Amino acid sequence: MPQHDFQLELTILMPCLDEAETLAICIDKAKGFLEKSGISGEIVIADNGSTDGSQDIAREHGARVVDVPQRGYGAALIGGCNAAKGKYVIMGDADDSYDFTNLSAFVERLRAGDDLVMGNRFAGGIAKGAMPALHKYLGNPVLSGLGRMFFKCPIKDFHCGLRGYNTSRMRELGLQTLGMEYASEMVVQSIINNYKVSEVPTTLSPDGRTRPPHLRSWRDGWRHLKFLLMHSPNWLFLYPGIVLVIIGLVLGIIVEISPLNFFGATLDINTLLYFAAMVIAGFNIISIHCFTKVYAVKAKFIKVEQAPFRNLNADTCALAGFIIGLIGIVATIFAFVIWGGTSFGDLEPESFMRITIPATTLIIVGVQLVFSGFFLDILRIKTKDKEL
Secondary structure (H helix, E strand, O other): OOHHHOOEEEEEEEEEOOOOOOHHHHHHHHHHHHHHHOOOEEEEEEEOOOOOOHHHHHHHOOOEEEEOOOOOHHHHHHHHHHHOOEEEEEEOOOOOOOOOOOOHHHHHHHHOOOOEEEEEHHHHOEOOOOOOHHHHHHHHHHHHHHHHHHHOOOOOOOOOOOEEEEHHHHHHHOOOOOOOOHHHHHHHHHHHOOOOEEEEEOOEOOOOOOOOOOOOHHHHHHHHHHHHHHOOHHHHHHHHHHHHHHHHHHHHHHHHHOOEEEOOEEEOHHHHHHHHHHHHHHHHHHHHHHHHHHHHHHHOOOOOOOOOOOOOOHHHHHHHHHHHHHHHHHHHHHHHHHHHHOOOOOOOHHHHHHHHHHHHHHHHHHHHHHHHHHHHHHHHHHHOOOOO
């Protein structure tokens, strides 16, 4: 929706699923803020199928109810954003844990041109009992830290539920996740698309509900982590793959030359086999990274400055794979000749497998490299983008 079509300056948006105990309090606080600040605004309740009369309570207290039949935290907020009449939206949970009477800092940053303004509960203050210890000392710090590391993002509280954004800019992102991971998607996509993102202190109080929260710590924590990893192919695939290949190669070469004494244990051909497996697994993971990066850039869920792996195609991969595989075949022929020298009888595994294990590893990697090149070219045909 074009920005000039908005009828109001601010929409205060609350997702709602059976919040009858606290909804009226939140709406009244939000109304008080609008009246005191003189901002032209509305309060929108994105109802996700409440059965406790929340919709009637919302209307009685002057809020506009938007019915969002598709279940999920993200689904409710996407529906509310699409229905908002305000140039800006400030969203927050309807459980009375966030302070809707003090939203001025969010409005100031939005008016200054920020696209997304995050609340920071750790900077503003978390009241006793407002956040479980698991979330306060493990979940939020770890996930927020990973978000900063993966995406070079300055946000210190990735999962604060009180945040504001420019409505038209947020709609342009086309956010899609329907569950709790929507909170991460909003931040990640804003960073990827070079939006102006800032953070202001906010407070968190114990919620006023007697029922358990909808949030499920381990399930939703995993969904957030999975989302962060899926949108960072380097950290998910490339770096682990490189580590496996390097460890497998370095230690494999050491054991290949001579058995290694490791704190009294002798690492020999059996260990060499596992190091070879690490190289193969690492190469596979790096290949998946290449496939993912080519697809992800076209699908626009990640962004890079230049088209990735432009020189990696069926031609270059086939040539490299042929050379690597040929070395493995030559080593296999050499092993076969040695075996023939014993009239194809019994062999000494300790010496013979020092040839066959590296040989088979090279053949496997060579074959995979050839077919990986073809798959990269197929991805480019399907996306019709020759620059990928």
